[in-house]
Amino acid sequence: MKKWFAAALLVLAIGYTIYGLTTLTLVTSSGRPAAGFFPLVIGVLLILSTAVNLWGDVREWRAARQNGVAPRHLADPEAEAKADTFGVDAHAIDGGPEFGRDVFIVFAYICAFVAIMKIVGALIAMVMFMLAFLFTFNRAHPVSNVIYSLALPGFLYGLFKILLNASLPTSPFGF
Amino acid sequence: MFAEIVSNLSLGLSVAGSPEGFLFLVIGAFLGMIVGLFPGFGPAAGIAVLIPMTFGLTPTIAIIMLAGIYYGSMYGGTITSILINTPGESATVASTIDGYPLAQKGRAGPALVMQAIASFFGGTVGVILITALAPSLANFAASFGPSEYFLIIAVGLLMLTTMMGDNKFKGFISALIGFAIGTVGVDVMSGQQRYTFGSPELIGGVYFVAVAIGLFGIGELLHCIFNGQHREPAKRLRVSFRDKEFWPSKTDYHESRWTFWRGSVIGFIAGVLPGSGATLGSIIGYSVEKKVAKDPEKFGKGEMRGLVAPEAANNAASAGAMVPLLSLGIPGSGATAVLLGAFLMWGLQPGPLLIVNDPEFVWGLIASMYLGNMILIAMSIFAIPLFVKFLDIPYVNVVPVIVLLCVIGAFAINASIVETWILVGSGLIGFAMKKYGYSPAATVLALVLGSMAEETFLQTYIISQGTMSLFWERPVSLVLSIILVAVILVPIALNLINRSRKRQSAMQG
Numbered sequence: 023m024k025k026w027f028a029a030a031l032l033v034l035a036i037g038y039t040i041y042g043l044t045t046l047t048l049v050t051s052s053g054r055p056a057a058g059f060f061p062l063v064i065g066v067l068l069i070l071s072t073a074v075n076l077w078g079d080v081r082e083w084r085a086a087r088q089n090g091v092a093p094r095h096l097a098d099p100e101a102e103a104k105a106d107t108f109g110v111d112a113h114a115i116d117g118g119p120e121f122g123r124d125v126f127i128v129f130a131y132i133c134a135f136v137a138i139m140k141i142v143g144a145l146i147a148m149v150m151f152m153l154a155f156l157f158t159f160n161r162a163h164p165v166s167n168v169i170y171s172l173a174l175p176g177f178l179y180g181l182f183k184i185l186l187n188a189s190l191p192t193s194p195f196g197f
Numbered sequence: 198m199f200a201e202i203v204s205n206l207s208l209g210l211s212v213a214g215s216p217e218g219f220l221f222l223v224i225g226a227f228l229g230m231i232v233g234l235f236p237g238f239g240p241a242a243g244i245a246v247l248i249p250m251t252f253g254l255t256p257t258i259a260i261i262m263l264a265g266i267y268y269g270s271m272y273g274g275t276i277t278s279i280l281i282n283t284p285g286e287s288a289t290v291a292s293t294i295d296g297y298p299l300a301q302k303g304r305a306g307p308a309l310v311m312q313a314i315a316s317f318f319g320g321t322v323g324v325i326l327i328t329a330l331a332p333s334l335a336n337f338a339a340s341f342g343p344s345e346y347f348l349i350i351a352v353g354l355l356m357l358t359t360m361m362g363d364n365k366f367k368g369f370i371s372a373l374i375g376f377a378i379g380t381v382g383v384d385v386m387s388g389q390q391r392y393t394f395g396s397p398e399l400i401g402g403v404y405f406v407a408v409a410i411g412l413f414g415i416g417e418l419l420h421c422i423f424n425g426q427h428r429e430p431a432k433r434l435r436v437s438f439r440d441k442e443f444w445p446s447k448t449d450y451h452e453s454r455w456t457f458w459r460g461s462v463i464g465f466i467a468g469v470l471p472g473s474g475a476t477l478g479s480i481i482g483y484s485v486e487k488k489v490a491k492d493p494e495k496f497g498k499g500e501m502r503g504l505v506a507p508e509a510a511n512n513a514a515s516a517g518a519m520v521p522l523l524s525l526g527i528p529g530s531g532a533t534a535v536l537l538g539a540f541l542m543w544g545l546q547p548g549p550l551l552i553v554n555d556p557e558f559v560w561g562l563i564a565s566m567y568l569g570n571m572i573l574i575a576m577s578i579f580a581i582p583l584f585v586k587f588l589d590i591p592y593v594n595v596v597p598v599i600v601l602l603c604v605i606g607a608f609a610i611n612a613s614i615v616e617t618w619i620l621v622g623s624g625l626i627g628f629a630m631k632k633y634g635y636s637p638a639a640t641v642l643a644l645v646l647g648s649m650a651e652e653t654f655l656q657t658y659i660i661s662q663g664t665m666s667l668f669w670e671r672p673v674s675l676v677l678s679i680i681l682v683a684v685i686l687v688p689i690a691l692n693l694i695n696r697s698r699k700r701q702s703a704m705q706g
Contacts, residue, residue, distance in 0.1 A: 055658055055659075056384075056386075057389035060380060071366065121423055121424070125419050128418075132415065139614070139617070140614055160591075182606075186249075
C-alpha cells in the first residue's frame, strides 16, 4: 500500500500543477508574479519530490519481494526519529499486531455518521454511531454500551447546542 | 526594564487571575493532563479537537485554556511513562528510560513526585525566560522584512523535517502538501480564485481547524486502532499518596539539584529553536545529564536524575516554543502550529506588533503560564490517584468520545458539511501519513504558514526585482540563509562521510 499512496501523491501533484497552469495567471502584464506563480513553484517541487519518493518506495518493495523479506513495520516519523536516537527498532516503540480491518470499519462508521448527520440530526447520528461502534468492538457489555451511547451524545449535544450555542444539524423531530 | 516587566506581569495576572481566567486555566490544565495520559494522542491533537469547545469564550480566555492543554500534556504524559512504560506523548519518551525502572524498583511514588517537581521547575524557568526574552525578540523582530520572515519559515520547516530521521524526504513532501492546500481560496495579492472548483465554501480557503482536527485527531485515532490499542484491556493501577514510600528522599532532591537547572536551560533552548521542540529537548537533556554524571552506568536502571533531566527539559521546551510563536508569529512544531491557527481564528496576529497592540492578551497568557504551572504541580502530586484512575478506562470507550468531538467540533465551527467531509478526508490522509512515514505536523505547519510564506516570498521577489538578492544583502537574512544552507548540506555531507568510512572499513576488512 505504501507505494500506492506514493503513486496517488504523484498523480495529485501532477493534477494540482496542470490545473494551476490551465486556470491561473502566472505573470502579470507588468511582469510581476501573479496568482499562479507560487502554486507553480509548489507544484513543480511536489512533482519532482513525489516522483523520487515513488521511485524509492517501488525500489524498496522490489528489494523486499526479491529477498523474500517482509517489509519492515512502518512506524510514524516521530517513533522513527526516537528509535534512531535511542538506537532501537522503531517497532519496539510503536508497533505490534496490525488491525487494518478495524480501521476500515471505524472509518466506514465515521463516513456513515457524517452522511446521515444532516438527515437525522446530530443527536440521533451520534447515538447511532456510538451504538454501531460499541456493539462492534465491545460486545461483552451491552447494557453499559446502551447507557454510554445515550449519555455521551446527550452531554455533548447539550454542551455544544445549549452551552456554546453552536449550530448543529437538527432532526425532523426538532432536536 | 525590570519595573516594566513587573507592571506587565501584574496586568497579565489581573487577566489570568480573574475568576473566569482562573476557571478555564484549571479546566485547560486538567484536560491537558488527560490528553497527555492517553498514548498516541498528543498535545497537537488535544488542542485541535478541543478548539471548538472554546467558542463561547473571549479570545484571551480561550487561548489561556488551549495553552493550558498544551503544557499540561507535558505533565500528564509522564505518568504512563513511569507506570506502564508507555509514553503518553513523544516528549515523554526519554522519561521512560529511568522512570519505568524506578517504578519496577517500587519507587513509582517518588518518581511521580519528582517528575511533577521537575516539570514545575522546567516550566517556571521557561516562563521566566519568556518574560525576559519575548519582548526583546519582538523589538528586534520589528526590523525584520519579508526575506527574514520567509527564511525563518523555511528554516523552521526544514528543521522539523530534519528531525524525522530516515523520513526527511517524506517530511519535505508533507510540508509541500501543506503549502499546496494553503493555496486554495482567493489569492491575497490579485484577488483571483485558486483551486475552488466553483465552490463558494472554498473561496475562503481550506479551513485549517478541520484539516488539523482530521490529521491529528481522526488520523491519530485510526493509527491507534491500527496498532490494536482499542483491543487492549484497561490497565488496573493503584497509587496512593498516603503511602510512606510515596514521597522522594532527601538524597533524591540533593542528587538532582543541578539536574533541574541543566534540563531547564537545555530544554528552553531546544524549544526556542524552530522545528526541534520538546521531544528533542528531553532527549538532549537526558543525554547531557548522562554525559556529565560521574556514574553514568546507573542511568537506565532507575536513576532519579535520568527522569528529572528530560522532565525539566520538555516543560521548559514547551515554554520556549512560545517565544518564536508570540514574538515572530512563527510556530516551531505541530502543537504550536495549531495554537497559531487558534490565534488567527480569534483574530489575533502573533508577531512583533502583538505585544504592543494587545498587551493584555500577551501578558495574560504569560501570567497564566506561571499560574498554570502552580496548578499543575498541585494536580500532578495530589491528584495522581485520580489520573491513574483514568487509565482504567478502556481505549474502546475513548474512541467514540474523540470521534464525536472531532465531527461535531468540525461542523460547529462554520456549520459546514463540506468542512466536516474535509475533516474525514484529512483523517484518512493523516492515518496514511503516519503509517507510511510522512509528517502530519509538517503539513499543518506549512498550511498555517502557507499564506505568510507566499506573501513574504513574493514581496522579496518584487522588492529585489526578481533577483532574490535580499536573501544575502540584509545581515539577518544572510545569517538565516547560511543556516538554511547548512541545514540542507550538513546532513548530506555527514551521510557521504559515513558512507565513505563504511566503504573504507569494508575494503580494509
